[in-house]
Every structure is written in C-alpha cells, then in structure tokens.
Amino acid sequence: MSASATPEVRQHMERLAAQGIDVVRVVYPDLIGTDRARDVLLDSLPTACDHGLAFCRAVYHTSPQGDVVPVSGGLDAGLPDISVRPDLDTLVALPWEPGVAACLGDVTDPATGAPAPESPRDLLRSVLARCQEHGLRPVVGPELEYFLCEPDPAGGWRRYAREAGAVYTAGLRADPDNHLLRTLRMLRDLDVGATNGNHEFDGGQFEINVNHSEALSAADRAFRLKSAVKELARREGRLATFMAKPFNDAGGSGFHLHLSCEDSDSRNTFDDPSEAYGLSATARHAVAGILTHAPALAALANPTVNSYKRFGPDTLAPWLIDWGMDNRSAMVRIPPERGSGARLELRLGDASANPYLLIAATLAAALLGVTAGDEPPAPLEGYGYDTAKASVLPMSLSAALDALEADTALSEVLGKDFTSSFLSYKRNEVERFQRHVTDWEFTEYAYHL
Numbered sequence: 001m002s003a004s005a006t007p008e009v010r011q012h013m014e015r016l017a018a019q020g021i022d023v024v025r026v027v028y029p030d031l032i033g034t035d036r037a038r039d040v041l042l043d044s045l046p047t048a049c050d051h052g053l054a055f056c057r058a059v060y061h062t063s064p065q066g067d068v069v070p071v072s073g074g075l076d077a078g079l080p081d082i083s084v085r086p087d088l089d090t091l092v093a094l095p096w097e098p099g100v101a102a103c104l105g106d107v108t109d110p111a112t113g114a115p116a117p118e119s120p121r122d123l124l125r126s127v128l129a130r131c132q133e134h135g136l137r138p139v140v141g142p143e144l145e146y147f148l149c150e151p152d153p154a155g156g157w158r159r160y161a162r163e164a165g166a167v168y169t170a171g172l173r174a175d176p177d178n179h180l181l182r183t184l185r186m187l188r189d190l191d192v193g194a195t196n197g198n199h200e201f202d203g204g205q206f207e208i209n210v211n212h213s214e215a216l217s218a219a220d221r222a223f224r225l226k227s228a229v230k231e232l233a234r235r236e237g238r239l240a241t242f243m244a245k246p247f248n249d250a251g252g253s254g255f256h257l258h259l260s261c262e263d264s265d266s267r268n269t270f271d272d273p274s275e276a277y278g279l280s281a282t283a284r285h286a287v288a289g290i291l292t293h294a295p296a297l298a299a300l301a302n303p304t305v306n307s308y309k310r311f312g313p314d315t316l317a318p319w320l321i322d323w324g325m326d327n328r329s330a331m332v333r334i335p336p337e338r339g340s341g342a343r344l345e346l347r348l349g350d351a352s353a354n355p356y357l358l359i360a361a362t363l364a365a366a367l368l369g370v371t372a373g374d375e376p377p378a379p380l381e382g383y384g385y386d387t388a389k390a391s392v393l394p395m396s397l398s399a400a401l402d403a404l405e406a407d408t409a410l411s412e413v414l415g416k417d418f419t420s421s422f423l424s425y426k427r428n429e430v431e432r433f434q435r436h437v438t439d440w441e442f443t444e445y446a447y448h449l
Contacts, residue, residue, distance in 0.1 A: 005046040012088050013042055019093060021101045026053060026086045027227070028105040029120045031060050031425055032303070033354030035227045038084075039100070045086065052083030052108070060118035061425060069428045071421050073117070083110045090220065095189035096232060104220060117417035120356035124219055127360045130413060131261075131367055136269070136282075138363050141212030141258035141343075142222040145351050146229060147205050147246055148179055149239040157239050159204030159247065167201050174199035180206055183232055190228055192221040202250035212258060215359055222255075222355035244307040244350035252310030252317055253351035255301075257362055258335070259286070260343035271342035277325060277379070278338045287323050287332055287344055288376040289369015290362065294321045294331065294348065296407035298393050299400040300361040301349040303426065305433045308396050310350055313385055318347050322380045322390040329384035331393075348393075357422075364413040398430045 005013060016024070024045055027037040036059050040048045058074040059082075068075060084105035091103040107119040115122035131138055149157035166174035175181075180197050183206075187194035193211035200207045208229070210221050226242055233240035245252035260270045261282065270283035277284075290297065302308060311319035316328065323344075324330035333345040349358050380389065394400035401423055404411065411419040 006049075009046050009049050009088065012091060013045060016042060016091070016101055019101075021093060021099055023100045024048075024086065024091070025094070025100055025102040026084060026105045027102055027224075028084055028107055029223050029354060029356060030062070031118055031120065031354065031357075031422065032064065032352075033120065033223065033226070033356070034064075035223075037102075040086070048086055049088070052085045052110070053105070054081045054110075055084055056080075057082045057109075057116065057118075060116070060421070063429070063432075069425050071424045073421070081110055082116045083108050092191050093189075095186050096235060102224075104224075117415065118421050120354055120360070121216075121219070123414065123418055124216055124356045124360040124363075126415060127363050127367070127413060128215055131363060134367065134370060135263060136367070136370070137262045137264075138215040138359075138366075139212055139260045139262055139343075140215045140218035140359055141210070142218055142225075142355065143207065143209050143254070143256040143258070144222065144225065144242065145200050145205060145207045145253035145255070146226075146240050146242045147202075147250075147253060148233060149204065149241065149246075151237065159202075159250070160238065161199075162203035164203060166199055166203070169199045170197075174203075175206075179233075179236075179238075180208075183229060184208070186232055187225060187228060190224065192225045192228070194225065200253075202247075205250070205253065212260075215363060219355045219359045226355070242351035244302065244304060244352045245310040246306075251315060254317065254347065255349035255351045255353050255355075255358060257346045257349060257359065258343050259346065259362060259366065261286075268340050268342050270344070271338055271340070273338065277334065279334065279342065281373075282370055283342065283344065284375055285370040285373055286366035287334075287369065288374035289367065289372065290332055290344075290346060290365045291321055291323060291369075291376055292372075292374065293365035293368060293407055293410050295394050295400065295403035296410045297361050297365050298348065299397070299404040299426070300357045300422075301346075301353050302400065303354065303357070303397070304352050305397050305429060307350050307352060308394075308400075311393070311395060317350070318384075319393050319395070320384060320387065320390040321393055322384055323376055324380035324384070327380055327382075327384065330380045334379075361410070361414065364410055367413065368409055397426065401426055401430070 022042045024040045027035045061069045061071040061074040087104045094100045107116045148160040150160045152158040197208040229240045272280035310317045318331035323332035326336045
C-alpha cells in the first residue's frame with residue numbers, strides 16, 4: 001500500500017482489498033451521457049486521488065463515431081488536458097466483474113483548478129447551488145425505457161422478443177430469456193436504487209424505475225443504470241439501446257422525470273391543500289417555468305437528430321407545450337398524489353438524454369418560473385395533441401438548438417461556456433446528418449429518378 005495514502009483513501013483500499021477487489025474503474029459522463037473511464041490498479045489509487053487522471057478535454061467534443069468536433073477549448077487550444085479524480089464516496093463493487101469496483105470521477109481544468117465547463121455533473125451542481133439560494137432542494141425520480149436487440153442472422157441487429165401485444169408485462173411471455181430478472185438483480189447489487197421493471201409497450205422494450213432522491217444522486221444513479229444495462233447486454237452478445245426511436249415500426253423510448261422540492265425541514269413544498277389543484281404556488285410557478293422554457297429545454301431533453309422522429313400524433317410522446325392533471329397526453333403531468341407525494345412529471349425527455357443535462361435544464365427552467373412568479377395557463381382537459389389548444393415544440397434538433405441559443409435566461413443559469421460548447425457540438429451533428437445519404441433516400445429515389 002502506498003505510503004502517500006491519506007487515512008480516508010487507506011480505509012477505502014483496505015475495505016476493497018478485503019472484498020478481493022484490486023482494480024478501481026473511475027468513470028465520468030461525457031456530453032452525450034456515455035461513460036468515459038480508466039481502470040486503476042488498487043495500489044495506484046492514492047496517486048489517482050492526489051494528482052488526478054489526465055484525459056484529453058476533447059473527449060467532451062468527440063462524436064459517437066470518434067470524430068473530434070471543433071469546439072472551443074479543444075482542437076483550437078491544442079487538445080489540452082482535463083484532470084479526473086476519483087469520488088470515493090461513490091465506490092461500489094461491480095457485481096458482474098469480479099475484482100473490480102467503480103466510482104464516479106470529478107473533473108477539473110488543471111490550468112484553473114475549476115470544474116471543466118463541459119462537465120455534466122458539475123453543471124448540475126451549479127444549478128443545484130442556484131436552487132439552494134432560493135431555499136429549494138429538488139427531489140427527482142427518473143424513469144427510463146430502452147430496447148434490447150440481438151444479432152440478426154442477416155446482419156445488424158433486430159429486436160429481442162418481438163411478439164406484439166405483451167404490453168406492461170413481466171415473465172416469459174415477453175421476456176423468454178429472463179433478461180429483465182437478471183438485469184434487475186444486478187442493478188440491485190450495484191446499489192443504484194432500482195425498484196422495479198417491466199416489459200414496455202413494444203416488443204423488446206423494457207422500463208426500469210429507480211427511487212426518487214436528491215437530484216445529484218438521482219442523476220448519478222440514472223447515469224450508472226444506463227451504463228450498466230448496456231454493459232450487461234454486451235456480456236450476453238446483445239445490444240441495449242437508449243436511442244430515442246430505433247425502429248420505424250415501434251414507438252420511442254422515454255426518459256420521464258418526477259420532480260418535487262423540499263424545504264430545510266424536508267417538507268414537500270409542492271403540496272398545498274388550500275391552493276388550486278392542491279398545488280403550492282411554488283409548484284405552479286415551476287410548471288409555468290418549464291412550459292415557458294420548453295422549446296429550449298427540448299435541446300437537452302431530446303438531444304439527437306433521431307429524437308424528433310419520436311414526436312407526432314398518436315405517439316404518446318409530448319410534442320405540444322401543455323400540462324394536465326394526471327393526463328399522460330400532456331407534456332407536464334401532475335400525478336394524483338398529494339401531501340409528501342405531490343410532484344410534477346416531465347414527459348418530454350427521451351431515453352437518449354444525458355441524465356445530468358436533462359435534470360439540470362429541467363431544474364433551471366423550474367427555478368426561472370419560481371423566481372418570476374409566473375402562473376401556468378389552464379391545464380389540459382381530455383386527450384391532448386390538439387394544436388388549437390397548445391403551442392408546438394421544436395420538431396427538429398436544429399430548431400431546438402436555435403431555441404436554446406435564443407433563451408438567454410436559461411443559458412445564463414446553465415452557464416454560457418457550457419451552452420456554447422453544447423450548441424457547437426450538436427450543430428456539428430446536424431451538419432453531418434444533413435450531408436449523409438440515408439437508406440430511405442436511396443429506396444425512395446434511386447429506381448425512379
């Protein structure tokens with residue numbers, strides 16, 4: 001054991017060694033919410049804690065296909081470093097990988113010692129600090145959907161267990177290989193707060209819910225859950241995808257957030273039986289803020305070109321800016337519980353969203369509503385998706401990015417450096433897609449034109 005280990009680090013090392021663990025995987029999220037990581041031998045953990053692990057800052061500017069996008073502070077600055085230090089409070093053994101524990105990493109700019117501007121975890125921390133200034137402690141419950149795929153003998157991937165009609169079920173009827181049971185048990189042992197799961201609406205689609213908690217913990221656990229589900233599928237030669245809409249003949253996958261706030265006495269500040277709808281002024285102002293900033297929020301809640309193919313009539317994905325009482329056709333739904341269970345459910349996000357950015361942007365919009373003291377319009381009555389009743393959300397990533405750039409109030413809360421980097425990164429994605437010839441175009445035009 002290194003003589004430079006502090007008492008705290010030494011205590012962690014002794015505990016891990018007693019569990020037969022000799023490697024610590026230090027993981028942090030990139031801009032799109034996927035995991036970047038390095039494996040550290042246990043004896044080298046003190047050095048990693050003291051000096052950090054050097055990564056190129058351009059990891060935040062790298063596309064899913066490995067291209068470095070020209071974002072300020074990356075290529076133009078000569079590809080400088082970021083420093084990642086293990087957050088030992090988040091250590092947990094990986095139940096599927098003997099001898100390995102994982103922890104999240106804290107990211108700083110070594111030149112300034114400040115958090116890296118693109119760090120999603122630190123962005124959420126900064127928004128939470130703003131909430132704290134107003135006496136608000138956000139509590140968040142994430143709900144995530146995904147599709148499980150298996151190799152197609154003809155090449156590529158196809159949906160696992162494609163039988164139609166097995167909606168909201170569990171067991172072998174919709175999951176003949178017990179994928180969900182194995183995954184739930186692994187997630188339990190990973191201690192991400194997974195509570196339950198089921199086969200979702202479409203064939204091969206599943207939903208796993210996690211406990212509600214303080215917002216940073218909720219984001220950490222949603223991030224780790226997504227990474228774990230994908231890793232467990234890889235072990236079986238399968239693909240778990242949180243892509244918004246991977247198949248033409250199926251609906252999309254959502255990432256719904258349940259949000260409330262507590263005061264310093266842990267009282268739910270969204271509940272007020274004496275007010276309209278049983279919701280406090282704080283809750284109504286939060287709803288109003290989310291509705292006001294929804295066009296910009298879409299850029300972070302629906303962050304890919306593919307995201308907007310999930311929208312449209314009869315999709316049960318919100319594409320209008322509205323709210324309603326226990327109404328799943330509204331963008332913001334108010335579940336029927338009151339008292340300690342009073343909350344709002346934002347149904348806008350899709351599963352491809354970075355948990356940290358989705359939660360940070362939602363809280364920023366809600367906070368702006370609270371500080372402005374705005375009231376929402378009358379809630380939706382009946383089935384929604386009527387453009388005569390509500391405004392339409394941006395229907396493309398490009399339009400959502402324009403809305404984010406135009407929303408200076410939201411950008412100020414999120415941070416101008418982060419917003420600038422995110423806009424540059426995502427506009428490059430749009431440009432690359434617009435230059436790409438798709439299979440649809442070839443099928444539609446090649447024979448006849």
